[in-house]
Amino acid sequence: MTFSHDQRQARNLSALLMVSKALATEIRLDDLLHVIVEQAAEVLDADRATLFLYDPDRNELWSKAAPKLELKEIRIPLGVGIAGIVAKTRTPINIADAYADVRFHPDFDRETGYRTRSILCMPLIGTGDQLIGVIEVMNKKYQAVFDEADESLLSGLSAHITVALERARLVQAYVEKERMEEALKLAHEIQMSMVPKIFPPFPHRSEFDIFAVLVPAKEVGGDLYDFFFVDENHLCFAVGDVSDKGVPASLFMAVTKTLFKAIAVNGGGPAEILARLNREVCRDNEACMFVTVFCGVLDVRSGRVDYSNAGHNLPYILSQRDLAPVPNTGGMALGVSEEAIFRGGQHWLRPGDQLVLYTDGVTEAMDKEDQLFAETRLESTLQAMQGRSSKEIVEGVVEAVRRFSAGAPQSDDITLLAIAYRGSQDNARSHLSLSLRNHLAELPRVSQAVTEFAEKHGLAPEFVYRANLALEELITNTISYAFKDNAEHKIFVRLSWQDPRLELQIEDAGVPFNPLEVPPPDIEKPLKERPAGGLGIHLVRKMMDEMEYRRENHRNIVILRAKPRGG
Amino acid sequence: MEITEERRMNMLILRVMGKLDASTARDLEGKFLDLAAAGQVDLVVDLAQLDYVSSAGLHVFHLAAKRMAEAKGNIILCAPKPTVKQVFDITGFSSILNFAASIEDAIRLASG
Numbered sequence: 001m002t003f004s005h006d007q008r009q010a011r012n013l014s015a016l017l018m019v020s021k022a023l024a025t026e027i028r029l030d031d032l033l034h035v036i037v038e039q040a041a042e043v044l045d046a047d048r049a050t051l052f053l054y055d056p057d058r059n060e061l062w063s064k065a066a067p068k069l070e071l072k073e074i075r076i077p078l079g080v081g082i083a084g085i086v087a088k089t090r091t092p093i094n095i096a097d098a099y100a101d102v103r104f105h106p107d108f109d110r111e112t113g114y115r116t117r118s119i120l121c122m123p124l125i126g127t128g129d130q131l132i133g134v135i136e137v138m139n140k141k142y143q144a145v146f147d148e149a150d151e152s153l154l155s156g157l158s159a160h161i162t163v164a165l166e167r168a169r170l171v172q173a174y175v176e177k178e179r180m181e182e183a184l185k186l187a188h189e190i191q192m193s194m195v196p197k198i199f200p201p202f203p204h205r206s207e208f209d210i211f212a213v214l215v216p217a218k219e220v221g222g223d224l225y226d227f228f229f230v231d232e233n234h235l236c237f238a239v240g241d242v243s244d245k246g247v248p249a250s251l252f253m254a255v256t257k258t259l260f261k262a263i264a265v266n267g268g269g270p271a272e273i274l275a276r277l278n279r280e281v282c283r284d285n286e287a288c289m290f291v292t293v294f295c296g297v298l299d300v301r302s303g304r305v306d307y308s309n310a311g312h313n314l315p316y317i318l319s320q321r322d323l324a325p326v327p328n329t330g331g332m333a334l335g336v337s338e339e340a341i342f343r344g345g346q347h348w349l350r351p352g353d354q355l356v357l358y359t360d361g362v363t364e365a366m367d368k369e370d371q372l373f374a375e376t377r378l379e380s381t382l383q384a385m386q387g388r389s390s391k392e393i394v395e396g397v398v399e400a401v402r403r404f405s406a407g408a409p410q411s412d413d414i415t416l417l418a419i420a421y422r423g424s425q426d427n428a429r430s431h432l433s434l435s436l437r438n439h440l441a442e443l444p445r446v447s448q449a450v451t452e453f454a455e456k457h458g459l460a461p462e463f464v465y466r467a468n469l470a471l472e473e474l475i476t477n478t479i480s481y482a483f484k485d486n487a488e489h490k491i492f493v494r495l496s497w498q499d500p501r502l503e504l505q506i507e508d509a510g511v512p513f514n515p516l517e518v519p520p521p522d523i524e525k526p527l528k529e530r531p532a533g534g535l536g537i538h539l540v541r542k543m544m545d546e547m548e549y550r551r552e553n554h555r556n557i558v559i560l561r562a563k564p565r566g567g
Numbered sequence: 568m569e570i571t572e573e574r575r576m577n578m579l580i581l582r583v584m585g586k587l588d589a590s591t592a593r594d595l596e597g598k599f600l601d602l603a604a605a606g607q608v609d610l611v612v613d614l615a616q617l618d619y620v621s622s623a624g625l626h627v628f629h630l631a632a633k634r635m636a637e638a639k640g641n642i643i644l645c646a647p648k649p650t651v652k653q654v655f656d657i658t659g660f661s662s663i664l665n666f667a668a669s670i671e672d673a674i675r676l677a678s679g
Contacts, residue, residue, distance in 0.1 A: 443590040447619075465619065465650045472621045476589040523659025530629060535622040535658050542657045 029168040036161050040137055043157065044120070044150055047139035051161075052076065052083050054131045061087055061133060074108070081105040082121050086134045090123045092155070096145040120146035122154050124162045132162050187220040187250035191413075194257050195225055199391065207300035207424060208235070211390035212417035213398060215361075221413035222249030222291070223359050224257050228265070233301050236264045236273075239357040239417050240293040240312065243333070252289045256281060256334070260293070270295040270308035271344035274331065278310065282338040290335035294357055303349035303421045308342045310334045313363065317347065317553075318354040318382050318393075321492065324553050326355075347552065350494070351423035351431065354393060356382060361412035365401045368408045373401055390418035424498065430457065434493040438479045438508075446471055446493065457497050463564040466543040467495075467502060470560055473536035474506045474515070482510020482556070504544075504560040513556055514549045515540065570598055578674055579607055584616040587624035595624070599631035608640020611673040615646040620654050632664055641665065643673040 033051055041049040052061035052074075061076045061083055079088040085103055086093050098104040098116045109116050118140045124132040135158055140146050146154075195214055202210075212225045222242025230236045238260060242249045256277070263276045274295055281291065294315060296307035307326060311333035314325035329343040349355060358378070365373040381400045385393050394416045401414060423431070432453045436442040447468050454464040475491060483489050494505040520541075521534040541547060546561040568591040573580040579602070587595060602610065612628075632642050645667040647655065655661045667673035 440590040443588050444586075447586065447588070462650060468619065469621050469654070472588050472623075476621075476623065479589075521658075525659075526663060530659075530663065535625060539622055539654065539657060 029165075029172050032164055032168050036135070036164070040135060040154070040157060040161075044137045044146070044154060045141045045144075046120075046137035046146075047141060049135065049137045050074075050083075051133060051135050052087070053133040053165075054087060056131075082119055083134045083136050086121045086123050086136075087131060090125060090131065092122045092151060093119070094121075094146050094151060095119045117143075118145045120150055120154055122151075122158045124158050124165065126162050126166050132165050135161060183247050184218065184220060187247040188216050190247075190250040190254050191216060191220055191222070191224075194254050196227065201227070202229070205300065207422055208298065209390045209420040209422060210235075210237075210418070211394045213394050213415070215398060215410070215414040217245075217361070217410045217412050217414075219245050219411075220247075220250050221245055221361060222253040223361065223413035223415040224253045224291075225357070225415055225417045226257055226261060227417070228261065230265055230267060230297065233299055235298045235300060235419075236270075236295070237298070237357070237417060237419065238264075238293055238295040239315075239359060239415055240291050241359045241361075241413070241415070242289060242291045243335075244287070244289050248287060248289065252287065252291065256291050256293075260295075264295075269306050269344050270297055271329070271331075271342040274308050274310050274334065274342040275340075278334045278340050278342070279338055281335040285335050288335075290333040292333045296355070296357075298349070298355075298419065298421070300421075301424050303351070303353070303423070305347045305349055305355065306344055307347070308344050310340075310342060313358060313360055315355055315357040316379070316382055317349070318356060318386055319350065320352060320386065321490075322553075323379055323383050323386075327553070346550075348550075348557070349419075349421035351421060352387065353421050354382075354386075354390070355419045355421070356393065356397075357417040358397070359413060359415040361410075361414040362397065362401055362416065364412060365405050365410065365414065366408055367404055367406060373404050377404065390420045393418045393420075430497050432495040436475065436491045436493060438483055438489040438491060440476065440479055442479075442491075443472060443475065446475060450495065453495055453497070457499075459497070459502070460564050463502070463562070466562060466565075467504060470540045470543045470562075471504055471506070473540050474558055474560075477513070477515075477536055478506065478508045478510055478556075482508050482513060484511060500563050502562050506558045506560075507555055509555050512551050514551070515558060516547060516549050568594065570595065575670075575674060576678075578609060578611055578677055580611045580613055580670060582613040582616065584618075586619040587617060587627075588619065588621045589623035592623035592627045596627045596630065599627065599634065603631075603634050603638065603640075606638075608635045608638040609677060610635065610640070610642045611667075611670060611677065612642060612644050613646060613670055614644055614648070614651060617647065617651055620651050622658070625654065625658055625660055628664060629660065641677060643667050643677055645670055645673040 036051050037049040050063055052063045055062055059078050063074045076084045078084055082093055082103055095101050096118050098119055099106065116138055119136060119138050121134055121136040123134050126132040135154065137154065199211055210227060214223055214225060222244060224240045225238065227235060227237035240256060242253045244252065259280045260277055264273050274293060292312035293310045294312040296305050298305050308331060309329050310331045314328055316323055316325055326347050327345055329345040331342040332340050363372065363374055363378055378397065381397050382393065385396050397416055398414065432449060434446060434449055436446065450468050450471065451464060471493065478491055489509065492507040496503045515537045518537040521538050540560065544560040544562045548559040550557050568583065568585040568587050571582045573582065583595060628644065635642050643665045646669055655664065667676050
């Protein structure tokens with residue numbers, strides 16, 4: 001069958017139009033490749049067509065769009081075979097008889113049993129003179145060969161193919177980016193849906209004030225926080241940080257947080273909670289992720305905090321006196337070893353004290369010169385905000401980090417959780433705090449303050465006497481023996497009255513001294529044999545109902561309790 | 568704390584008033600040492616107006632009693648308030664120091 005020149009021209013133009021329409025609608029690269037080779041073969045009356053794409057990383061041509069071949073993927077170095085030479089020289093080749101041409105490699109024919117006769121091969125050059133690939137049509141039908149008209153037709157077609165391929169690649173890159181952003185959005189949503197975000201969370205509780213924030217990095221870091229009451233008086237809280245990023249981290253975070261709450265509501269101390277959580281996390285941890293967690297339980301009546309740590313940054317205690325991290329209890333991150341051991345620690349928050357938990361996204365935030373925000377900046381920021389509300393403290397630190405980073409990208413999640421202890425909810429409770437110098441001349445001031453405090457609450461003189469005596473004995477002891485230098489030191493005294501009980505607390509940073517370990521004196525001995533000393537602690541014991549001692553943050557803390565006696 | 572002296576017959580009556588704590592005990596200790604040095608080793612100490620005593624005060628009485636006893640003298644503490652007396656009781660000092668209910672009793676006791 002033959003065509004006149006005009007007929008042929010018309011047919012070619014309509015074929016070109018058809019192909020370009022098909023190419024214009026196909027934006028998925030894989031589908032587009034099929035359309036190209038099918039249309040090219042048909043338009044050019046070729047037995048088959050092959051499209052090779054250029055892989056600039058390996059400087060090779062590759063093709064997987066050879067539907068009639070069994071081969072899944074063909075790879076050809078530049079300069080080898082007809083397609084390789086066309087790609088390298090960027091010049092079309094038209095061969096009437098492949099086997100008569102030395103440039104032809106008959107390997108594929110041999111492998112597939114196909115018999116190549118005529119070949120027309122054209123380079124595909126994109127914008128910026130970039131090599132996109134080559135298109136090859138083979139075996140003109142009816143035993144004919146590819147002529148000049150075919151060359152111009154394929155050349156026209158190539159322009160369309162090039163545009164379509166470039167567009168498809170752009171679309172693909174866009175789709176991939178979209179998919180990645182979708183994934184990050186998902187991770188972000190998973191993470192943020194897991195943490196409590198309503199503040200104040202317990203508006204009816206006045207014993208403490210809590211605030212937390214999680215500022216996710218663009219590439220979600222897997223931070224978490226949580227808090228809830230396990231019973232009427234115990235608030236459980238935690239902050240954690242998953243070792244990975246993105247969707248896997250957010251899922252791991254979600255699993256950890258869910259398990260944490262399920263375990264914590266059953267009661268048990270933080271060390272026990274972490275040990276059980278660790279076993280659960282280790283059980284199905286195929287991803288080999290791990291999570292650092294600091295967990296605490298606050299008794300809102302007394303301010304006592306039981307805590308345990310699993311490889312997390314130690315929270316700070318911000319008080320009127322100083323700022324210090326809680327003592328470490330050891331303990332490695334969860335998910336590392338099922339055998340890991342977790343120990344418990346205790347700290348008593350006094351009214352006005354703040355506990356501040358955070359993740360390393362705070363301390364490892366960087367500025368544009370790659371300097372870290374670091375503990376020192378966190379500490380000075382916290383110190384400057386002593387006495388503020390939890391919300392102000394959390395937002396103050398976030399703001400300080402933001403100012404420090406000054407537009408440098410946030411590489412990790414930033415999480416902060418602050419708890420301000422306000423004291424027992426009983427409004428009848430009343431407090432008096434005194435800060436003394438380590439000098440005996442301060443004693444009248446103590447007795448004056450105690451007497452006024454007692455009068456205010458209508459305490460019996462007998463009771464006031466006992467309180468004054470117990471305080472004097474302990475304060476005198478501290479002044480005389482606690483400090484081994486001649487410098488001035490502070491002694492903190494706190495009285496609180498909650499009918500019918502008076503609580504006295506004496507705190508100093510002197511040498512360790514546990515009054516509970518002082519043996520009772522032998523008060524039966526005659527005058528001459530009685531040793532001097534040892535009577536003070538004995539008196540304290542007799543005057544008070546309870547005595548408690550603890551050494552905490554290099555401080556001696558003695559707590560005395562007593563109720564009025566007799567009529 | 569305030570200290571006054573009164574002489575009845577050949578007995579010296581020392582009146583200790585106010586608060587006898589660690590910040591004032593040294594003054595009383597100084598007074599006892601002065602008296603001992605002057606040979607005044609028989610004393611009646613009137614505690615009727617003493618409002619408060621702590622272990623620091625007890626040590627002073629203990630020290631004074633030992634010192635006077637060594638010099639063949641005697642200290643009699645009299646008329647402490649119940650709250651003050653309780654401190655002597657708790658520490659066992661009530662049984663090793665001499666007490667009298669009133670100054671008159673104390674003088675009688677010292678003279679007898």
